[in-house]
Amino acid sequence: VARILGISAHYHEAAAALVIDGKVVAALAEERLSRVKNDARLPFRAAHKCLELGQLRAQDLDEVVFYEDPFERLERVLVTSLRDYPRGAAGLPGIFRSQWGSRIWVLDLLAEGLGVSRRVVTHRRHHHCHAASAFFLSSFERAAVLTVDGVGEGMTTGLFLGEGNALTFEECLTFPHSLGLLYAAFTAYLGFEVNEGEHQVMGLSAFGKPRYLEKFARVVRSFPDGSFELVPEFFNFQGDASALYSSRLEGVFGPSRAYKREFGPFGEDGFEDPDSQRFADIAASLQATLERVLLGLCRRLRTKTESSHLCLAGGVALNALANARIFREAGFQDIFVQPAAGDAGGAMGAAILGSLEHGDPRPAPLDSAALGVPLDEHRAVELAEALGLLVEPCEDIAGAAVKQLQSGNIIAWAQGRSEWGPRALGQRSILCRADLPSLRTRLTDAIKKRETFRPFAPVTLESEAPRYFEYRKNSMTPFMTTVCQVRDPELALVTHVDGSARLQTVKEGNPLEPVLSQMSSKGNKPVLLNTSLNGSGEPLATTEGDVLGLFSRTNIDALFLERYLIRRPTR
Amino acid sequence: MKLARRIRTLWSLFAHFARPSRFFLLPLLVILLLTGALLAATSGLSYVAPFWYAIF
Numbered sequence: 001v002a003r004i005l006g007i008s009a010h011y012h013e014a015a016a017a018l019v020i021d022g023k024v025v026a027a028l029a030e031e032r033l034s035r036v037k038n039d040a041r042l043p044f045r046a047a048h049k050c051l052e053l054g055q056l057r058a059q060d061l062d063e064v065v066f067y068e069d070p071f072e073r074l075e076r077v078l079v080t081s082l083r084d085y086p087r088g089a090a091g092l093p094g095i096f097r098s099q100w101g102s103r104i105w106v107l108d109l110l111a112e113g114l115g116v117s118r119r120v121v122t123h124r125r126h127h128h129c130h131a132a133s134a135f136f137l138s139s140f141e142r143a144a145v146l147t148v149d150g151v152g153e154g155m156t157t158g159l160f161l162g163e164g165n166a167l168t169f170e171e172c173l174t175f176p177h178s179l180g181l182l183y184a185a186f187t188a189y190l191g192f193e194v195n196e197g198e199h200q201v202m203g204l205s206a207f208g209k210p211r212y213l214e215k216f217a218r219v220v221r222s223f224p225d226g227s228f229e230l231v232p233e234f235f236n237f238q239g240d241a242s243a244l245y246s247s248r249l250e251g252v253f254g255p256s257r258a259y260k261r262e263f264g265p266f267g268e269d270g271f272e273d274p275d276s277q278r279f280a281d282i283a284a285s286l287q288a289t290l291e292r293v294l295l296g297l298c299r300r301l302r303t304k305t306e307s308s309h310l311c312l313a314g315g316v317a318l319n320a321l322a323n324a325r326i327f328r329e330a331g332f333q334d335i336f337v338q339p340a341a342g343d344a345g346g347a348m349g350a351a352i353l354g355s356l357e358h359g360d361p362r363p364a365p366l367d368s369a370a371l372g373v374p375l376d377e378h379r380a381v382e383l384a385e386a387l388g389l390l391v392e393p394c395e396d397i398a399g400a401a402v403k404q405l406q407s408g409n410i411i412a413w414a415q416g417r418s419e420w421g422p423r424a425l426g427q428r429s430i431l432c433r434a435d436l437p438s439l440r441t442r443l444t445d446a447i448k449k450r451e452t453f454r455p456f457a458p459v460t461l462e463s464e465a466p467r468y469f470e471y472r473k474n475s476m477t478p479f480m481t482t483v484c485q486v487r488d489p490e491l492a493l494v495t496h497v498d499g500s501a502r503l504q505t506v507k508e509g510n511p512l513e514p515v516l517s518q519m520s521s522k523g524n525k526p527v528l529l530n531t532s533l534n535g536s537g538e539p540l541a542t543t544e545g546d547v548l549g550l551f552s553r554t555n556i557d558a559l560f561l562e563r564y565l566i567r568r569p570t571r
Numbered sequence: 572m573k574l575a576r577r578i579r580t581l582w583s584l585f586a587h588f589a590r591p592s593r594f595f596l597l598p599l600l601v602i603l604l605l606t607g608a609l610l611a612a613t614s615g616l617s618y619v620a621p622f623w624y625a626i627f
Contacts, residue, residue, distance in 0.1 A: 071587035078599045099603060104584065108577045118579055 002358035003060055005050065006129070006351025007110060008067040008343050009042045010103060011150070012195050012315065015344035016047040017371075018054045019351040022360035024137075026053040027371040027420045029344045031539040035546070038195055039539075042106070043347075044113045049373060058114045064121045065354040067129040067346035070106050072153040074099055076175060080237075124353045126152025126346060127314070128160075128167065133349030134311035135162030136356070138336035138475065139365035144307040146297060149314030149343070150180035151237075157297065158314075161305045165362050167353075170304060176237050177229045179290055180315050182220060185235055185244035186286045190279050191257030194244065202321055203454045204263075205287035206498035207270065208280030215252050216289040226300030228293045253282055263451070266497075290316070291325045298330040308333045313349075317341035318422070320502050323482040327474060334474055337481035339369045339421025348420075368509060369425045369479060372418030373542050377562045380544035384566050387552055392565045398514035401560050405433055405515075406524060409557035410442065412533055414547045415511035416562075419540065423480045424532035425504060426459070426512040428540050428547070430556065434458050434527045437492040443529075447554050449536035455502070458486075458494035459530040461516045462505040468527055469503055477505040494529050504530060 006017040009030075017027035028050055030036075030043035051058060077095055102109060111118040124132075130147040145160035145167070156178035159170040183201070184194045192200050222228040234249040250256055257279050264273030271277040298310060310332040312323060317337050327335050338345055352363060384391045394400045397415075404411050410432040419425045430447065432439050444450060457480060458469075465471040468491060469484040476482035483500040494501050506513050512528070520526035533541045533550060541547045544561065551559045551566065559566040587593070588600055 071584055074584075075587070075593065075596065078596050078603070082596075082599060105577060105580055108580050112576075118576070 002062040002355055002360055003054070003056055004351045004354035004358065005047060005061050005064045005114075006067065006347040006349065006354065007043060007047065007064060008129075008346035008350070010040055010068075010106070012040060012343040013038050014040050014043040014046070015340065015347040016043045016050045017348040017351045018050040018056070019355040019360075019363065020054055020056075022355055022363055024348070024352075024363050024366070024371060026050040027340070027348055028373065028418070029340070029420075029539070032372060032418060032542040035539060037537055037539050042102075042109060042113060047114060053373075058116050061114075061116055061120060062358060063354045064110055064114060064116060065350035066106060066110060066121070066123040067343075067350040068126045069123050069153055070103055072125070074104060076151075076154040080175065122354070124350050125155075127155045127158035127172065128169070129346040129349030129353065130313035130341075131158060131160045131162070131167055131311070131349065132353045133345040134313035134317075134336065134338055134341070135160070135167060136352045136362050137338050137348070137366040138162075138309075138311050140309040140311065140334070140336065142307055143309040143311050143336070144298075144301040144305040144332075145311045145313070146294075146301055146317075147314040148179050148294070148297070148312070148316035150184060151175045151178055152346075156180065159297070159301050159304065161307065162311065165356055170301070173227060176232055176235065178237075179228075179293060181235070181237055181244065182230055183286065183290060183316065183319075185237075185249070186282065188244050189249065189253070189256045190283060191259050191261055193260075198315070199318070200451065200454060201283050202287060202319055203451075203496070204280050205283040205321070206455075206496050206500070207266065208277065208282070208284030210285040210288040211281045212253065212285035213288060216285050218252060219249070220289055220293065222293050222296060226296035228296070254278060287319075287321060290319065291322045294322050294326060295330055298326050298332070302331055310335045312337045313341050313345060315342040318481065320481055320483045321500070323476060324484070324500070327472075327476070327482060335482075336475040337479065338366060339419065339423060339425065339479040339481065341481065342422070344421070367478075369419040369421055369423075370417040370427050371420040372427075374417045375414060375544050375547070375562055377544075377564065380548065380561050381564060383544060383548050384561075384564075387548060388569065389548075389552070390567045390569055392567070393563055394560075394565050395563075397560055397563055397565070398518050400565050401431075401515050402518045402522060402524075404558050405431065405519065405528065406522070408433065408436055408439070410439060410447065412547065412551050412556045412559040413511075414533065414541070414544070414559065414561045418542045421479065422532075422540075423457075423504075424530055424540060425478075425480060426506060426510045426530070428533040428542070429512070430531045430533050431512075431515075431528045432493075433524070434494045434529045435490045435492075435525055439529075440493055442555070443531070447535075447556060448531065455496035456494050456529045456531050457502040457504065458491065458527050459504040459506060459512055459516070460527045461513065461520070462507045464516075464520065464526050465503065465505050468525070469501065471503065471505070477503050480504040488525070488527075490525070491527055494527070
């Protein structure tokens with residue numbers, strides 16, 4: 001019987017997760033409370049909120065587990081600095097400052113910030129935490145586990161076998177040979193923000209053709225056993241995040257795209273301006289290379305473990321296109337990718353590893369991502385009235401939502417506890433009908449303010465999915481971590497240029513299930529566009545204040561917050 | 572002094588590097604710690620800047 005808090009921080013999105021007696025009680029990214037996108041600082045807000053949700057004081061915790069060994073990471077940094085000297089000397093002051101400033105002392109800082117004894121603050125290894133977050137939340141009794149991210153300590157790729165309550169390390173690849181860093185370097189090269197723009201690169205890849213595969217073969221060497229190497233001369237992983245590649249990479253692929261430069265218009269044969277098309281082709285080639293290498297790793301893991309099930313974790317496991325290809329081609333019956341597969345998920349894995357080591361049972365399979373902050377209805381009503389909004393209690397909230405959707409309106413949907421992971425999964429969503437393509441401009445320009453090439457995702461009932469999508473039952477679609485081809489041409493609003501969609505399937509228990517069921521019973525397609533309830537560059541709305549703030553400053557037609565319909569007064 | 576409360580970490584740090592296979596990293600670790608001490612004493616990197624290229 002143990003109360004364990006898991007913590008991830010410092011590199012991408014920081015997060016906290018609380019496991020009590022083997023049950024996942026709460027999990028939350030720091031950005032959701034600090035309102036700083038991808039906030040990597042130590043997640044004290046999230047940690048205290050998790051404790052509040054678990055009705056615990058920090059002093060009640062049996063263990064606080066950090067998701068990385070800080071000394072092993074320091075060792076890797078020192079070894080790399082020596083190996084690259086004098087090439088990376090310019091970056092040394094920054095490295096020394098960051099290591100001395102907080103990273104070496106992270107366990108002390110956690111103890112001080114949480115007000116717990118330093119004795120209870122421990123760490124587990126980064127990729128073990130990723131693997132634990134994937135396998136122990138899956139419904140599989142035995143599974144191969146592949147972790148792929150930028151780098152944790154020295155490991156970049158981990159192969160594990162999960163059986164019951166045990167996770168066995170099989171083998172790994174180490175820095176600098178990293179698919180996460182490869183993708184990050186090309187994210188920077190293509191003019192997007194590293195650690196944020198990777199999904200934009202994935203979206204862009206559908207607009208291109210993989211014309212640069214031979215050039216990629218010069219940069220990434222892959223071997224028949226499934227392993228791979230990056231050719232170090234093309235990269236600069238010791239530099240800052242905006243320049244992870246060397247000038248030799250530009251020598252091969254041409255000049256990089258200026259940061260956030262606009263893409264030209266898209267015509268029937270691709271982008272009208274050749275440079276935009278070149279970047280789309282490079283993104284397509286990168287995606288194809290990533291998929292090929294991942295397939296090699298998965299096949300090796302399948303042979304090694306003789307498992308019919310696979311769990312994926314690490315930032316690269318958020319690449320829904322690659323996950324779909326692995327599902328199609330790697331020979332596994334089912335694949336599970338938890339919703340926060342990136343670094344935030346490490347907090348969950350750390351807490352679970354701590355819990356299992358205290359002798360607690362393995363957590364139940366994850367069936368909902370609603371592990372975050374609940375909404376306070378009374379405060380929401382007060383706030384809405386103070387903002388001059390019309391507040392109307394609804395007995396049948398799903399029925400009222402369906403009426404709005406049938407009229408072609410765009411609605412905000414806030415129900416229950418906020419989602420764990422980067423996707424809106426029915427708790428904090430913007431919804432509209434997926435068969436009304438005319439809504440795209442309003443969504444893209446007025447509400448989300450994002451690039452036109454980025455696709456929107458659909459949500460449907462699990463039972464109806466095969467009718468509208470090329471869907472084979474799996475453990476990824478409940479968390480929107482894979483894609484399917486769209487069958488129905490009327491669903492243009494949620495169909496990407498390559499015919500795919502990042503589908504979410506729901507069943508009883510998800511707040512969207514009654515809405516979709518009523519859509520179906522009233523003769524509409526039970527398929528909605530489901531995009532995250534946030535503005536451009538913002539974290540997903542979390543509290544009632546965030547939700548009402550967003551609703552007030554956008555032209556979303558109606559807000560459904562718990563049992564209330566909230567609208568603007570008619571002028 | 573925070574450093575006094577961080578003895579456990581300092582001990583773990585030295586325990587990590589005090590293995591024969593990691594001895595070659597000790598000089599760099601010592602430089603890291605000295606640099607850190609210098610930074611802590613002077614409260615800023617700008618004071619250290621004139622010495623930087625002399626060190627490397």
